[in-house]
Amino acid sequence: MRLLLPLLFLFVPVLANAQQTMDEAYGEKIAEFTTDERFLNDLIDHLPASDTVPSPLDYFGTIIGAEGILHYTEDIYGYLRALADASPRVMVRNIGYSEEDREMIEVIIADEATIADLEPSRVALNRLADPRSLSEDEASDIIASAKPIYYLTAGLHSSETGSPEMVMELAYRLAVEESDYIRSIRDNVITMFTPAAEPDGRDRMVDVHRYSDDHNGQAPNLTYWGKYVAHDNNRDGYGMALNLTRNLLDSFHHWKPQVMHDLHESVPYLYVSTGLGPYNEWIDPITVDEWHNLAYEDVSELTRVGMPGVWTHAFYNGWAANYLIWMANLRNSNGRFYETFGNSHPGTFERKLGKRSTATQWYRPNPPLETVMWSLRNNTNYMQSGVLASLKYTADNAHQFVENFWLKSSRAVEKGRTEAPYAWVIPHESQQDRPVGTTFMVNLLMDMGLEVHQSESALSEGDLEAVAGSYIVRLDQPYRTLAQVMMDRQNFPEGANAPYDDTGWTLPLSHRVDAVRVDSSWILDADMTLLEAHVAPATSGAGRGKWLVLNNTTDDNFALFRYRLSGTQMEAAESEFEAGEDTFHAGSLIFERSDSALETASELGLQVQAFRSKPDVAMHNADPARVGLIHTWTSRPQDAGWWRFAFDEVGIPYTYLSEQDLATTDLSQFDVLILPRTRSDFKTLVHGNSMVGEPTPWEPSEEYPHIGHIDQTDDTRRGMGYGGVTRLQAFVEGGGVFLTSGPSSAIPIDAGLTRRVSIRQTRSLQARGSLVRTQVADSLSPIAYGYPHDGDIPAYFSQSPVFSVNSNVGGYRTPDWQKDLAWETEVPRTVLSFAKSNLNMSGMLQNPGELQGAPAVLDVPVGDGHVILFATRPVRRWNTHGNHALVWNVLLNWNDLRVGWPERKKED
Ligand SMILES: [Zn+2]
16 A cells, blocks of 8 residues: 655654665555555554564464454464564563463563663662652652653453554564664663453453354354453452452562553544543642643644544543553553554454544544444554554653653652641551451552551540551652542542442442541651551450350451351351450351361451350351352353452352353252342343354363353353243242342342332432442341441442332231231341431432432342342442441341341331
């Protein structure tokens, strides 16, 4: 393809080095797979030839973006390692392994001198991250010579297939091309990338695409990406549950890159992140300024060379801080992303776009075309051109990026010394409801990279009463922004548009751990020691006596203790009681002394108390439930993945089964069945997806070894049918417990499994992923064991469902015996309610009236069993630890949920 003449003047530097021999075959193939001249420019329409360094064409026999070609991680790594072997400008480094043990790597590219002596550059940049140990003169010296690190992440979202391909060609180009343009990038920036941030999902996706090619275009959906979650692998910043998050954060801490750039695919043709706001309230304004400068640069450079459909603003807001790129935004660097236009499958397809994508807007003066033949190569061109423009801008402003990084760190420290808040104090675990949860949160904060100190003496001022040994997060540390974003309340602006993601996540609320914000500066002078390693709650001996009591702290480990000793007879107290000098919560476990119990408790950081006689309190057997965790094939089981993660991580055993299995499995092997949120509604669970075409199995085979694992089926399309519904109903009526959460609580209601509960359609409520105030409505319910009777329980709620209960058991002509029977057999018990006032604890909540006072957790009697409906999401993204025990309580008391069932109020 020939370039239009005017374009030649725009990238003059390329011409100045026209003497380098080009790989003509490669260039011809680029033109062949690009569907329109406007999708090309002279940054990426060619590739230089090299005698020593293999190009993708040399290595694979096809160019990047060739029709029908996607590579497995192993092949991508093979090529990149061959590149590193051949070029002194390229290095490959292992950064860890995925849950399924696939390797994760990063590639580092710069001029040969920089690569040969990389460690001093890294150390210098690292020093800028902490201005407390650096004079301004030293900082200036480092800034004058430092090269910024620009870190790209590709292949995080597995169905977005183009970026792991694109970075291979980018790497070759950066290593080999001798144009002034590329040389200026190579000499002034250290470019790094991770080619497959979700390697498990990448390999599955390549299998799915190959399966589709072999089966006339029909294939299973990419049901599983990573071992646990799909799209949410991008939103793990508050819980840091996934290996990829931990590996990439380790890498961030190792290098301290100035820019992180995540490559996504969704909207046409290239959206560059800036967002519409409201921006996160704690973010440094320099970061916002950098977002805009980089975005405008990309938009204007690509628009100048005639590429349509490159735009910024809109699409995302910049509030939620859990995205992978916020790793950088929260740590004085800059995090940004692209959305390019991907086909997912590497074929070429006609794509028709609606007005929403093609209308001219103030933020999109040069919109995408209404109809276009779109290819993987087009996607590659856009992505690579944008990245090159960003790298060039970073190269041209290298000192500014490095200086900004240091400035942000310096300002954070300075602010922490001179303006409130000055610190957060997390009182010692001995003062907390959840002692293990407290140390868990402290450890999480340290894993995020925050400095946490421990006080040498008691701290007291206003609301703060903390014993010696309490934890202090000083805000005069470089990651002040990170500390504030995690610890403080999110004040989502009143009246702002609802975003598509969470708005409130305050860690002390979601973990139900007390933390006190200190707004006066004396705290910085308190005696304290920096914590160097993870902490664990201290436990002491149980004392003498045959009977042991373990307080129900609602810690995860409390439930785990019961499961670890599942063969031991234990009883659960049915109310709060006093023994010796201690008060124990309802649900506390009472059992006979044994060495294994004492050892297990101490291993889990739990304090048991011994008594000579059995405590005098009503109690029942605490039988740990046999749990079935249900996922769906008819829609991606992402929330089920988070639940599975929580069960695995805590250590509670379960069986993983699908909606299809409900129709064929003997359900009497379970006591509790859990259906986490799914996008499938009741209809879809019954009839499945479209049965047109051939069965689409999700199981490994020799041809497609990566499909399957986790769970498998011979046909993902099939639903549970009425057979499944009937068995589920028999399971519950026979004494089983069925638990649902969030929008999926509509399923048992729509299925007619429950009576007297409906879901209210709200008109004006706006609650997007917020932390709201719930309270115990029935303190005798075993589900509320361990929770404060008169305090708040912050809970995650997002928009729906709002339950409505009909507790009318009849009028004056209804005989009392009939009312009693109706009450006992049909009327649900409200365990937790949304607060009647001051509902919002963190995040967005507009027009809360429709939610105030509504049931948050319902226990619906069905035959001999129960359906437990959560309006809230007690297990979500490894960030709702304070609510986990509502579920664990169901598991430990599943056959005693009738305890303390409320009496019907008799009319006068
Ligand atoms: Zn994406």
